[in-house]
Amino acid sequence: MxxxxxxxxxxxxxxxxxxxxxxxxxxxxxxxxxxxxxxxxxxxxxxxxxxxxxxxxxxxxxxxxSANIAAQDFHDFLVLDFEATCIRNGRLAPQEIIEFPVLKVSGRTFEVESEFHTYVEPQVHEVGEFCTELTGITKEMVAGKPHLPDVLEMFHDWMQKEDLLSNETKSIFVTCGDWDLKTMLPGQCDYCKLPIKPYFNQWINIKKPFARVTGEYPKSMMAMLERLDLKHVGRHHSGLDDCKNIAKILKAIAERKFRFIPTGAKR
Structure with a gap:
């Protein structure tokens, strides 16, 4: 035995x-x-x-x-959570992405099927002490990593490899808040004079579906995990670990027969 x-x-x-x-x-x-x-x-x-x-x-x-999960309009959900340069009091200009993680989650089973992840070397401000304290990312971890223009090309290649750019595949990003795709990426792309791919123009802010199923608008990711009785994994404000926790919240909401729709869009 x-x-x-x-x-x-x-x-x-x-x-x-x-x-x-x-x-x-x-x-x-x-x-x-x-x-x-x-x-x-x-x-x-x-x-x-x-x-x-x-x-x-x-x-x-x-x-x-997937028996308890409602049929969805999307084949895949792309859970995204950037980490960016920051200071203790105030905001950097420009603020730069230093971690770029995305999890591909099946729209049928809500299991993670693939992962894109890279650290990004900032070009204007280095990673400071407060940023490391908050995110766990050090300046050594981003040194020599690709800059954002290269990362966006790498990500596009990953999207192609995962068959996410096919006309027959419908996918949407999932974020915790609107900051990642409404503010952070457009702001840095504008500073660097980079075009933004159309697939970044629409997303689901997971806080809004959470509010629909619970009747409470959450203050944070941690509050959602607690309310749904889900165990937090990894380090809070690690981009990849935050994606894993957001994916757990996404699945828990889906298991309540919730059908997801876009909640945010670039205008």
Whole structure:
């Protein structure tokens, strides 16, 4: 049984659980444990060569996982959360993006399917002590990293690779607040005289769907996690970790049968 038990931790992470019985050798063993179909990634075989589980045998898992989720108008949700140069009292001009993370989330299962992430070297102001204290990003972490014009090209290439630019694929960005795509990116692109791709012109501010389903407009991402009884992961104000937490909020709202619509647009 040890080889079976070694695999159980892989199955005990997510939300969808089913009772199981396992045949090992000549005896039938009924387990009081529960098998999570949605995270099965391995085949398990007995010492007599009989295959017990395989990913193919549980292809139904994703449809089970999405059973409580309303049909959406979007194939993918792109969760985005910039980090930028900052000072303790006041605002830098220009403020510059120093972390550019995006998670591609399936509009059917609301699971993360792909990730784009890079640090960005600022060209005007270096990362200062307060910025490091807030975000965990040091000037050494951004030194030698691509500047924003190159990052935008890299991101566009990633969008193409993920088939997000196809006319048959409908996607939308998801942010926590309107600042990222209403203020930060347009402001820096204007300063650098860079064109903004049309796909950045529309987004969902996750605070607004949250308010619709709970009746409360949240002050912060942390408040939403607490209200939805979700555990915070990583470091707050790490762009990538914030994206992971926003994706959890997005999924929790979707599981309440909420159908997402755009809440913000560039005019």
């Amino acid at each position: 040890s080889y079976i038990e070694d695999y159980f931790p892989l199955f005990l992470q997510e939300r969808y659980w089913y009772p199981m019985s396992v045949s090992v050798g000549r005896s039938l063993i009924f387990s009081s444990r529960l098998l999570n179909l949605s995270v099965l990634r391995y085949s398990v075989t007995t010492d007599c060569g009989r295959k017990l589980f395989s990913p193919q045998s549980f292809s139904m898992a994703s449809s089970i996982a």
